[in-house]
Each structure stands twice: as structure tokens, then as C-alpha cells.
Amino acid sequence: MSLAPLASGRGNPSADCIADSAGGLTFDLVDCGPSGSNPDSWDAALVLRRRGGETAADEVRLPLVHAGDGRLRAVLPSTMALPEGRWDAFAATAGGEGEEQRLVPGVLDLRSLVDRRPDPDRPSVVARIPYATKHGNLSVRGWARAPHAEAGEIRLADGVVTVQGRLYGVVAGADAVAEARCRRDPALAVTVPVSVEGGALALGYDRHFAFTLAYKELAEAWEAGEDPWDLWLRPGAESGSVRIARILDDVPDKKEIFTYPVQRVCSAAQAGPYYTVDNDLSVLVAPVTG
Structure with missing residues (x-):
């Protein structure tokens, strides 16, 4: 309250x-x-x-x-x-x-x-x-949102970020993938497989999802300046993509509250996840600071 x-x-x-x-x-x-x-x-x-x-x-x-x-x-x-x-x-x-x-x-x-x-x-x-x-x-x-992919726990390791979450209004199939789309050039995209968890796993789908994204794959397209990549989830080969966001709590603006450490990707660039002004989840590749 x-x-x-x-x-x-x-x-x-x-x-x-x-x-x-x-x-x-x-x-x-x-x-x-x-x-x-x-x-x-x-x-x-x-x-x-x-x-x-x-x-x-x-x-x-x-x-x-x-x-x-x-x-x-x-x-x-x-x-x-x-x-x-x-x-x-x-x-x-x-x-x-x-x-x-x-x-x-x-x-x-x-x-x-x-x-x-x-x-x-x-x-x-x-x-x-x-x-x-x-x-x-x-x-x-x-x-x-229809459907919706709610971001949950975000884990950081050496050079990678792992995102866990839950789907609403759609299920993730065995061919589900996560997509990182370059905002600067929509033609640039990195796709990684999505794993599903829970009792429905034997049926090939579930509401829970997780994926791991390597920063170096995003940095390969980096030229200079700040390069945001927006995160999406495609539940199946024939499905449309769902923007990954965190909206199911009591925090209206997460950008300045939910902050995560950045990691150096190469000598000149660093990367890390962040929430946008709309509480959507993205990754920013930017010049090394400090």
C-alpha cells in the first residue's frame, strides 16, 4: 500500500x-x-x-x-x-x-x-x-497484451543472460524460439531456442519458458553508440511473436528500479538487459564506460 x-x-x-x-x-x-x-x-x-x-x-x-x-x-x-x-x-x-x-x-x-x-x-x-x-x-x-510473455527471473553469467518467464494466452511448443531484434536495423535478428518446463513437457508445450542469450552474438553487429535489441518470444514455427515484458506487479516504471550489471563483450563494447519505458525487456549494447 x-x-x-x-x-x-x-x-x-x-x-x-x-x-x-x-x-x-x-x-x-x-x-x-x-x-x-x-x-x-x-x-x-x-x-x-x-x-x-x-x-x-x-x-x-x-x-x-x-x-x-x-x-x-x-x-x-x-x-x-x-x-x-x-x-x-x-x-x-x-x-x-x-x-x-x-x-x-x-x-x-x-x-x-x-x-x-x-x-x-x-x-x-x-x-x-x-x-x-x-x-x-x-x-x-x-x-x-494478447497474448503475453511475462518476464520473471533474470540471471547473469559470463557473457550471457538467461530469462525465465510465463506465457499467457498461448503455449510454447517444442520449436519455440526467442528473438533479439536490433532496433537500429530490424533486418538484424538473433534467434535462440526456448526450453519449456513443468508437467506438460511430455506433451511438447507448457506455460513456462526459459532461454539463454549470448551477448557476443549481438555485439557482432555493433557499429558504435548505443544499440538496443528488443526481446520477443515465438511460441511456434507458425506463431506470431510476443513481446517479452514485465507488467504483472505493482511497479509502473521499471527502467530506473530494475537495473542489472553490464558486462564487457569486447574491448570497446559492453552489454546488459534493461526494461524500457513501457516495461518491455531489451538488451543494450553500448560503448564501454568507466
């Missing part, structure tokens, strides 16, 4: 938020509507607006209703579509003539997000994490 941040001093209304394990969110606001107003209408709403969006699909209005104790409640069900991105939260109160106020976070209860294990047979995975922005405002980071 995250405690409320220090007051911003702007008088903006705050919202507590409870996240459930299915991907739903419940927002509770202290009643900020005018006396005698009726918030049980679309005139009083919690508005989620996708950052950078310009279409009607980039705004979601959730009705605010009385929840007792002077609070207004809005619910975002896990079944409601929310395209991937960062969604800023606003309060539009009844009688406010359309005026919106940016919400600040109150108590964020994210306990149900820790070590989430959705039903692996569901065709898609929904993840939504409310968080405080660097300016102290309330936003929601949302993902919708």
Missing part, C-alpha cells in the same frame, strides 16, 4: 485507489461537488485521458456516485477497454460547467497486484497501475 504524497498546495481533490487482481480500479474521492448537487449522473465523472491522445477513444468518463462518508466513487472494470498508455486522471463535478480538476493521489492500495497470476488460458492480459507522476498528480499506466 502506497501512502499519499505530500500536499501539492494547489487545492486539487485527491483520490484513493484500490487495484484488484483482475485489472479493475476503484477510485474514492472526498465529495468535492457543490452542496445539494447530484453526482449520480454523467455530469459528475472521473475522467481518464490518455497522454498524447487525440481521438474519442483516448478519453474514458466514469460516473461518480455517492459511496457514503462524504465520498464519491468511480469504478473502472477490468472488462472495460483501456488502450495501452498513460492515462491522466481528472474530476469533473456536477455544476462545475464542464470545469475539470487534475486529481492528486491519496492512498494507493496495490497489494493485489503483487505477484499477479492471471488465468493463463485467457486470450489477453490486462494490467493497470495507478501512480503518482513526478509532478504529484494521479495517473494510470495501462497495458493490454
Whole structure:
């Protein structure tokens, strides 16, 4: 559970938020509507607006209703579509003539997000994490993956990285492979075999996967500067590729939190895994520093 941040001093209304394990969110606001107003209408709403969006699909209005104790409640069900991105939260109160106020976070209860294990047979995975922005405002980071490859333990050894994880909405066959794709030149790719584990191994597939990638294979194509390689998993020869990411927990931005040591690959280059701003897993080959 995250405690409320220090007051911003702007008088903006705050919202507590409870996240459930299915991907739903419940927002509770202290009643900020005018006396005698009726918030049980679309005139009083919690508005989620996708950052950078310009279409009607980039705004979601959730009705605010009385929840007792002077609070207004809005619910975002896990079944409601929310395209991937960062969604800023606003309060539009009844009688406010359309005026919106940016919400600040109150108590964020994210306990149900820790070590989430959705039903692996569901065709898609929904993840939504409310968080405080660097300016102290309330936003929601949302993902919708169909299917999904969730990164788990990452092990580093001499010149290699081993990634373990779990698949959702798809199974890994005996011919499953992992792909490292060069972002600079999509035609450059390194493929390594994937191993599967568990009781279904005898059937040739399972939900768990693991693979080991040697940095030297990526460094062979390195020219200079920073060279990111994005990691994908192809469950079978006839399957499409699935981006490997880590979204099933309570950490909205992993890039600066989940950090890994780099290793020297040759005299001039070093390499190591990292999470992107979208919590996707990649490997960076870059000039040696220090």
C-alpha cells in the first residue's frame, strides 16, 4: 500500500485507489461537488485521458456516485477497454460547467497486484497501475497484451543472460524460439531456442519458458553508440511473436528500479538487459564506460 504524497498546495481533490487482481480500479474521492448537487449522473465523472491522445477513444468518463462518508466513487472494470498508455486522471463535478480538476493521489492500495497470476488460458492480459507522476498528480499506466510473455527471473553469467518467464494466452511448443531484434536495423535478428518446463513437457508445450542469450552474438553487429535489441518470444514455427515484458506487479516504471550489471563483450563494447519505458525487456549494447 502506497501512502499519499505530500500536499501539492494547489487545492486539487485527491483520490484513493484500490487495484484488484483482475485489472479493475476503484477510485474514492472526498465529495468535492457543490452542496445539494447530484453526482449520480454523467455530469459528475472521473475522467481518464490518455497522454498524447487525440481521438474519442483516448478519453474514458466514469460516473461518480455517492459511496457514503462524504465520498464519491468511480469504478473502472477490468472488462472495460483501456488502450495501452498513460492515462491522466481528472474530476469533473456536477455544476462545475464542464470545469475539470487534475486529481492528486491519496492512498494507493496495490497489494493485489503483487505477484499477479492471471488465468493463463485467457486470450489477453490486462494490467493497470495507478501512480503518482513526478509532478504529484494521479495517473494510470495501462497495458493490454494478447497474448503475453511475462518476464520473471533474470540471471547473469559470463557473457550471457538467461530469462525465465510465463506465457499467457498461448503455449510454447517444442520449436519455440526467442528473438533479439536490433532496433537500429530490424533486418538484424538473433534467434535462440526456448526450453519449456513443468508437467506438460511430455506433451511438447507448457506455460513456462526459459532461454539463454549470448551477448557476443549481438555485439557482432555493433557499429558504435548505443544499440538496443528488443526481446520477443515465438511460441511456434507458425506463431506470431510476443513481446517479452514485465507488467504483472505493482511497479509502473521499471527502467530506473530494475537495473542489472553490464558486462564487457569486447574491448570497446559492453552489454546488459534493461526494461524500457513501457516495461518491455531489451538488451543494450553500448560503448564501454568507466
